[in-house]
Amino acid sequence: MNKTTCPLDCYDACSVLFEEGKLKGDKAHPVTKGYLCPNLNHYLSEPRILKPRFKGQEIEMDEAMDILSKLLHEAQGLNTLYFKGEGNFGKLQNAPAHFFSQYGADFTKGSLCDGAGEAGVVEGRGESLVLPHEQIAKSNIVVVWGRNISVSNSHFMDLIKNKILIVIDPVKTDLAKKAAVHLQVKPREDLFLALLMARFVYIEQIENYDFIDNFTADFDYFVEFIRSFPVKELVERVGVELEDVLTALMLMDKEKVVFLVGVGVQKYAHGSSVLRAIDSLAAMMGLFGKEGCGVSYLGNSSLGFKNIFPESKKRVPKATVDFAKYDLAFIQGSNPANQLPNSARVIDGLLKCKLSVYFGLYENETSRLADLVIPAKNFLEKEDIRFSYGTDFIGRMPKLIESGIGISETELTNRLCKDFGYDTLPGEREMIEEIVGNNVYEKEGYLRNAEYQQIPYSEGFYTDDEKFQFMDEYDDEVCEGEGLFLITCKQRHSLNSQFKRDTHIYLPPVCGLKEGDSVRAVSPYGAAEFTVKIDENLREDCVKIYSGTPGVNYLTPDELSLEGESAIYQETRVVLERVDA
Numbered sequence: 123m124n125k126t127t128c129p130l131d132c133y134d135a136c137s138v139l140f141e142e143g144k145l146k147g148d149k150a151h152p153v154t155k156g157y158l159c160p161n162l163n164h165y166l167s168e169p170r171i172l173k174p175r176f177k178g179q180e181i182e183m184d185e186a187m188d189i190l191s192k193l194l195h196e197a198q199g200l201n202t203l204y205f206k207g208e209g210n211f212g213k214l215q216n217a218p219a220h221f222f223s224q225y226g227a228d229f230t231k232g233s234l235c236d237g238a239g240e241a242g243v244v245e246g247r248g249e250s251l252v253l254p255h256e257q258i259a260k261s262n263i264v265v266v267w268g269r270n271i272s273v274s275n276s277h278f279m280d281l282i283k284n285k286i287l288i289v290i291d292p293v294k295t296d297l298a299k300k301a302a303v304h305l306q307v308k309p310r311e312d313l314f315l316a317l318l319m320a321r322f323v324y325i326e327q328i329e330n331y332d333f334i335d336n337f338t339a340d341f342d343y344f345v346e347f348i349r350s351f352p353v354k355e356l357v358e359r360v361g362v363e364l365e366d367v368l369t370a371l372m373l374m375d376k377e378k379v380v381f382l383v384g385v386g387v388q389k390y391a392h393g394s395s396v397l398r399a400i401d402s403l404a405a406m407m408g409l410f411g412k413e414g415c416g417v418s419y420l421g422n423s424s425l426g427f428k429n430i431f432p433e434s435k436k437r438v439p440k441a442t443v444d445f446a447k448y449d450l451a452f453i454q455g456s457n458p459a460n461q462l463p464n465s466a467r468v469i470d471g472l473l474k475c476k477l478s479v480y481f482g483l484y485e486n487e488t489s490r491l492a493d494l495v496i497p498a499k500n501f502l503e504k505e506d507i508r509f510s511y512g513t514d515f516i517g518r519m520p521k522l523i524e525s526g527i528g529i530s531e532t533e534l535t536n537r538l539c540k541d542f543g544y545d546t547l548p549g550e551r552e553m554i555e556e557i558v559g560n561n562v563y564e565k566e567g568y569l570r571n572a573e574y575q576q577i578p579y580s581e582g583f584y585t586d587d588e589k590f591q592f593m594d595e596y597d598d599e600v601c602e603g604e605g606l607f608l609i610t611c612k613q614r615h616s617l618n619s620q621f622k623r624d625t626h627i628y629l630p631p632v633c634g635l636k637e638g639d640s641v642r643a644v645s646p647y648g649a650a651e652f653t654v655k656i657d658e659n660l661r662e663d664c665v666k667i668y669s670g671t672p673g674v675n676y677l678t679p680d681e682l683s684l685e686g687e688s689a690i691y692q693e694t695r696v697v698l699e700r701v702d703a
């Protein structure tokens with residue numbers, strides 16, 4: 123058995139073969155189709171943390187665990203935090219929750235990622251189901267809305283080749299260049315673009331009356347809602363030509379249409395309303411529950427599975443966590459000093475936190491600040507299983523190699539449980555089977571999630587009356603401010619802050635600066651310096667800085683979305699100041 127699954131936080135959840143010490147894409151897997159992205163291709167050459175460290179001194183693992191145990195005993199009853207990130211998507215990554223819930227630490231809630239949008243999806247549909255790849259393959263029109271497929275979801279490129287593309291993105295992405303229509307929308311205005319499209323579906327009478335009558339609630343209120351905005355005002359807000367919007371709608375009329383929606387549309391206070399509006403547009407066109415149609419957003423990957431690891435009752439929002447108030451913070455699989463919004467506040471908090479523990483694979487901004495550093499085992503060195511938010515595949519991740527480096531999440535948990543006299547965990551395989559239960563089926567040799575239907579919502583929605591709930595209002599807190607919109611999205615060669623990170627700020631040609639210049643970007647939350655790259659694919663009112671770029675989150679707000687308790691990285695404006703050499 124040499125088959126495993128990519129552990130990284132990514133739509134594709136690739137099936138991987140480990141052969142002769144190398145990672146290879148599984149040719150037989152219907153989505154992976156034999157290739158991996160640059161991140162996994164270079165995974166094994168990425169320098170790892172080899173030894174634990176306490177206060178800067180390298181120590182052995184036994185000693186590190188003794189120190190951790192002692193520090194946890196001393197901090198018991200004080201303010202402690204268990205902070206887990208998304209470095210590895212395996213289910214057994216949650217094992218330390220078994221210890222920390224009994225110990226009484228605070229946990230986090232909410233999301234740095236898709237939480238605002240998910241809240242909007244749940245309001246309309248009741249549950250966020252994944253759209254299986256077979257339905258995407260059967261569509262003929264693909265609307266790619268705030269998702270950068272060729273970078274963040276590259277195995278879907280094959281699924282959508284030869285289809286008519288409509289791309290909605292403020293950036294002229296690689297895919298936008300191939301699209302029949304590119305709506306280069308003004309950032310943050312997708313809610314109004316969806317309403318404008320819905321308005322014209324209504325005017326042109328191309329809505330799906332059968333679907334609306336049988337599977338939805340409150341359509342009349344939605345119509346009233348979309349008619350409350352003057353068309354002229356909507357067109358001005360969204361910053362695209364009405365003609366292009368109409369062309370897109372005419373292409374979609376009576377066709378098999380899928381929407382592939384990404385996190386780009388919802389990194390704002392009103393992110394939940396954006397997804398609700400996009401879903402409402404799709405519902406009015408009858409795109410749910412029908413072959414070759416559907417809206418794919420980041421699905422609830424744990425749907426139908428048992429959560430065997432308890433959650434603590436005390437939970438603080440992840441995006442705004444205040445490390446300063448903790449006597450001990452245990453940080454696992456994450457790099458908050460770079461990835462959380464408002465880095466100045468986060469770093470100050472980590473410095474004030476009496477003891478911070480970093481448990482991860484690589485050195486980064488957080489490991490360098492931590493008092494105790496504990497190296498983890500990588501996905502080849504421990505037993506696990508992963509689910510996916512982009513497909514309905516489930517991937518086993520068996521232990522394939524022995525290694526003297528690091529400690530696994532379950533070993534660490536059992537060691538702490540023994541020291542504290544708590545029950546240890548059941549065996550790893552036993553836990554995996556308990557989580558999965560009967561909720562899987564096998565098709566062509568691969569495990570799939572049985573809770574996700576082949577045609578999602580074909581048996582109704584997950585709401586109380588089993589109908590789609592149209593929106594009829596929205597909340598917003600517009601960030602009025604000076605400066606350019608900040609686009610902060612994913613990059614090909616890094617997985618957030620893992621692997622080859624970028625260091626640039628991308629500016630439109632009109633900015634008056636040239637490649638290689640240094641520039642200081644300033645927002646109401648902080649400032650940071652970057653090297654300029656000129657990018658003609660940007661709108662004139664935008665700057666782009668990739669996720670993982672050192673300094674980017676000095677600019678982002680430590681505030682929560684109105685619903686979903688999610689980070690809102692793009693809810694800010696940026697002003698540029700030239701830095702003279």
Ligand SMILES: Nc1nc2c(c(=O)[nH]1)N[C@H]1C(S)=C(S)[C@@H](COP(=O)(O)OP(=O)(O)OC[C@H]3O[C@@H](n4cnc5c(=O)[nH]c(N)nc54)[C@H](O)[C@@H]3O)O[C@H]1N2
Pocket residue numbers: 131132133161235236267268269270271273274275290291292293295307308309310311312383384385386387609610611612613614615616617618669692
């Ligand atoms: N290579 C690689 N792959 C990854 C990741 C990675 O770091 N690197 N990260 C993984 C993770 S954690 C996630 S959550 C997913 C996310 O992957 P995606 O859902 O693709 O999210 P982003 O890359 O953040 O942004 C997607 C697009 O949204 C656009 N966008 C920005 N603002 C707006 C807006 O206001 N409106 C519209 N319509 N579009 C906008 C951006 O220009 C970008 O093209 O990718 C996963 N895959």
Ligand SMILES: Nc1nc2c(c(=O)[nH]1)N[C@H]1C(S)=C(S)[C@@H](COP(=O)(O)OP(=O)(O)OC[C@H]3O[C@@H](n4cnc5c(=O)[nH]c(N)nc54)[C@H](O)[C@@H]3O)O[C@H]1N2
Pocket residue numbers: 131206207208209210234235236385454455456457458461462481482483484485486498499500501610611612617618619620668669670674675678691
């Ligand atoms: N500016 C900006 N900020 C963002 C985003 C953005 O688009 N722009 N995106 C946001 C999103 S969508 C997300 S999901 C978050 C992600 O933010 P984080 O969850 O903090 O993810 P990473 O920065 O990739 O850090 C993951 C860490 O996990 C560790 N790790 C990897 N594998 C293992 C393992 O098996 N065990 C343990 N113990 N550790 C492991 C690695 O050492 C790595 O440093 O960032 C958010 N921050």
Ligand code: SF4
Pocket residue numbers: 128129130132133134135136158159160161162276277617
């Ligand atoms: S595309 Fe995503 S799932 Fe596939 S190898 Fe790369 S990071 Fe892993």
Ligand SMILES: [Mo]
Pocket residue numbers: 131234235236
């Ligand atoms: Mo994410």
